[in-house]
Amino acid sequence: MKYLLALDQGTTSSRAIVYDETCTPVASAQKEFTQHFPRPGWVEHDASEIWHGVEEVARNAVNKAGIDAARIAAIGITNQRETVVLWDRKTGQPVARAIVWQDRRTSEYMSALREGGKEPLIQQKTGLVLDSYFSASKLHWLLRQVPEARARAAAGELAAGTIDSWLIYKLTGGREHVTDVTNACRTMLMNIHTGDWDDALLALFDIPKSVLPRIVSNGVKLAESDPGFLGKPVTICGGVGDQQSALFGQLCAKPGLVKCTYGTGCFMLLFTGAEPVTSKNRLLTTVAWKLGDAPLQYAIEGSVFVGGAAIQWLRDGLGIIRSAPEVNDLAAKVPDSGGVYIVPAFTGMGAPYWDATARGTVLGITRGTTAAHLARATLEGVAFQVADLLHAMVKDSGARISTLRVDGGAAASDLLMQIQADLVGVPIERPRNVETTALGAAMMAGLGAGLWRDVEELNKVREVERKFTAATTIKERRDRLKIWRKAVKRAQHWAG
Numbered sequence: 001m002k003y004l005l006a007l008d009q010g011t012t013s014s015r016a017i018v019y020d021e022t023c024t025p026v027a028s029a030q031k032e033f034t035q036h037f038p039r040p041g042w043v044e045h046d047a048s049e050i051w052h053g054v055e056e057v058a059r060n061a062v063n064k065a066g067i068d069a070a071r072i073a074a075i076g077i078t079n080q081r082e083t084v085v086l087w088d089r090k091t092g093q094p095v096a097r098a099i100v101w102q103d104r105r106t107s108e109y110m111s112a113l114r115e116g117g118k119e120p121l122i123q124q125k126t127g128l129v130l131d132s133y134f135s136a137s138k139l140h141w142l143l144r145q146v147p148e149a150r151a152r153a154a155a156g157e158l159a160a161g162t163i164d165s166w167l168i169y170k171l172t173g174g175r176e177h178v179t180d181v182t183n184a185c186r187t188m189l190m191n192i193h194t195g196d197w198d199d200a201l202l203a204l205f206d207i208p209k210s211v212l213p214r215i216v217s218n219g220v221k222l223a224e225s226d227p228g229f230l231g232k233p234v235t236i237c238g239g240v241g242d243q244q245s246a247l248f249g250q251l252c253a254k255p256g257l258v259k260c261t262y263g264t265g266c267f268m269l270l271f272t273g274a275e276p277v278t279s280k281n282r283l284l285t286t287v288a289w290k291l292g293d294a295p296l297q298y299a300i301e302g303s304v305f306v307g308g309a310a311i312q313w314l315r316d317g318l319g320i321i322r323s324a325p326e327v328n329d330l331a332a333k334v335p336d337s338g339g340v341y342i343v344p345a346f347t348g349m350g351a352p353y354w355d356a357t358a359r360g361t362v363l364g365i366t367r368g369t370t371a372a373h374l375a376r377a378t379l380e381g382v383a384f385q386v387a388d389l390l391h392a393m394v395k396d397s398g399a400r401i402s403t404l405r406v407d408g409g410a411a412a413s414d415l416l417m418q419i420q421a422d423l424v425g426v427p428i429e430r431p432r433n434v435e436t437t438a439l440g441a442a443m444m445a446g447l448g449a450g451l452w453r454d455v456e457e458l459n460k461v462r463e464v465e466r467k468f469t470a471a472t473t474i475k476e477r478r479d480r481l482k483i484w485r486k487a488v489k490r491a492q493h494w495a496g
């Protein structure tokens, strides 16, 4: 039996999972790391702490699995996207803390670019909306603000990259400075049509190309890890951004296949194949992956800011449940929300509304409203937002959606999944293995190492745990969505 080691480097913790060649997880380890908030709106990570944490969880997971490193066919990496590290090529030490995707310090700089009319150029080349969320403005900031960074970068002394490229640099003892197309496309410096760094964008953000990693495909052998990492060298098959990894872990590899991850927020990606679809609803066009020499494949992506976090609000804000899973028992006490609608726009609304001034709204309360109705309306509020994303994707792509594949912590809720199926009228499939982010990286690594020939073969190991089908008519769905849209209108433009 051969094994695969997936390293899942997230925003708040790093995990390592060992899979066997049937994609069954056999051991895992996890470790949180420090979040630095030096000023309001700033979020930083210590890249060295992340690296040491990854080393620790990798060794722990391999020890727990009780296997010799020689039996690991390949290492696959998946990571928080957009976060940027700048480091010294010689010492392998970061020259500043990493700037995390959530960090808003470059908002004004990006607004100036918008006012300068740069948005159409950026959208056409990168598929992204003009926002400080992506890496380019963060790297621009680091090169300007870190003492001597610009001169040292020009002299070839510094290297920059997203977390995948930082980890691969460390894993190979500084021999490899690479990134993959799925991470590179989130920097706002890569042209998604060519898969290469774009000279016009590099000039716009004033980034010297020499500081950036080489862009490579997914699922290919890149290098061997330093023997110090696991005692023996192990083949590294590269990185993949977390959301694209989850899309692959769900094997959404045919146009029209779509997944939604229900975590703190919800992330939906629809695979569109070799055609990049330009959104009219402010969804992002993103590279899904590029497997070896095959052409670039694309997806459209949309996110809901508050998903599972709305359930946390019931627990921590209202105190009507003690733990997240309790929401299901409470909401199941009533057959419907009794006319209550909750728009969980606590931090504004994402696609397709894009309204930073929207705020949470509870509508339709009567004397008969109970905590159970609020709990149910909250679950519905999450599901309505996801339904809006799905409808925007269908409008943009013209795709016919046959099923929605789900994962993430809140997808464990049978009630939420049934509510979701009832709202979208599309069957929902929950896989046996809901850790699809790490699974996707392991699958890509396994392809690179030759454990499987192609995605078709991987489909044989995919197991659906449960299907949820709609128990509503088209008319019922339309009527409910109409009221929801009315509720959204009440939530919009509130804090402006």
Ligand code: ADP
Pocket (backbone or CB within 6 Å): 262, 263, 264, 265, 307, 308, 309, 310, 311, 312, 324, 325, 326, 327, 328, 408, 409, 410, 411, 412, 413
């Ligand atoms: P993240 O990766 O964003 O930290 P997770 O995928 O771990 O998120 O999912 C955590 C979210 O799922 C929390 O917001 C929590 O409210 C919700 N959640 C977890 N378990 C359940 C459950 N059984 N029913 C409903 N919601 C749940």
